Amino acid sequence: MTWLTEWAAYLPQMMSGLGVSLLIAGVSIVAGYPLGLVLSVMVSARNLALRTLALAVVEIGRGAPALVILYLFYYGLPKFGIAFESITAACLALIWNSAAYSSEIMRAGIQSVGRGQLEASSALGLAQRHTFWRVIMPQGMRSAIPGLMGVAIQMFQGTSLAYAIAVPELMKSAYNIGSQDFNYLQIFALAGLCYAAISMPATWITVFFEKRMARHA
């Protein structure tokens, strides 16, 4: 059997794994980014308690390897009587991860908005909330888009960690198939191709956006 016919045979099972990976990545982005936005605002809050809390969440989320957080959720929390299904634990860990990373990108985006925009807004007499939500945020988020797309790709690749707690995602599917026939080389090459099939076009789109932004900056 050539590799290609083997791949064709494995593909249906791989696709279900890929589906799970995409689901986890999707959840971590859809839930993580809004949370990241909240954190990005909180880290510059005037209230010290809010600021400290946000900073702790962000720094742990960025500082600790995702796998550590994943294990804490899956193996650690049951000690306190909180048990999650493996896929839920994976989603929660990656949500934390994506919220932490995206919040830093959004914060940088917000800070990149020129001082002149703030001055014009105050000279016009706009209220702070209008200045923030209508003037600063749209511009800050715009410049954050390429970075956020980058984090999304990172999240998708990060779903492979869920293998470690037996979530039936792409890596787990590949491992299962491989352990039946010991065709590890072929199957992990196929897994790599599956990740690349998503990540590479996503990267191209990101680069396209980056260039577009640079042109319209």
Added chain:
Amino acid sequence: MTLSEIADGKLAPRTGIKLDNICKRYGDHTVLDDVSLHVEPGTVTALIGPSGAGKSTFLRCINLLERPDSGTIQVAGHTIEPGKVVNNKDLAALRSTVGMVFQSFNLFPHMSAMKNISFPQQKVLGRSREEADARSMELLERVGLKEKANQPPGRCSGGQQQRIAIARALALDPSIMLFDEPTSALDPEVGLEVLAVMRELAADGMTMIVVTHEMQFARDVSDTLVVMADCKIIEQGDPGAIMSDPQEARTRRFLRAVLER
């Protein structure tokens, strides 16, 4: 209808402004040293002087973009002492009386020209969208940019952007307009479009304070010329008289440098 009739909707009364004993320091560095200026309603004041003299800072103190350390500002029946607590009512009154135009335009790049002008009207004056858009269109037409209404600022030249910025400020019915080197970021030729709009505004009787290096404009349009140097006003009066016969050596030196370019 003239520009300022549109600008003030024939409602806003002509207003002057009195600034007394304005002082501003950054740490040990004095930027404004006891500066006083009284501007009569309907007059144009040109503020000139070497860079670092404090012209822009002074202008920015007028609408409290910079907070002076001491002094008083009297405008539209409000007396504001920026060195003390300024309540929101006084600040709002000040900002609604005084419009400002910046050297770098500071238009909102993510909004169309029209939205740039309409959005503050809706939020600050509570106008409906239709009302605001109608006013924006009137003003765009007056500054000659009706066809740019739906374009973002990025698609407009510098001169066009500055005219949109002027329209944006006028849309809030200010009785006083501050201009902070409005043509300094522009090609000389393009700057003329902006100066033309400002001349028309002045002719219509808008109270204006203009920081500028455009001597021709200062001579032709302003009623009062104010020369600042070293954090102080060193000379003020009739523009023609000061330019032809400056009393201060510092003014002479500055004028020679500017006029001989």
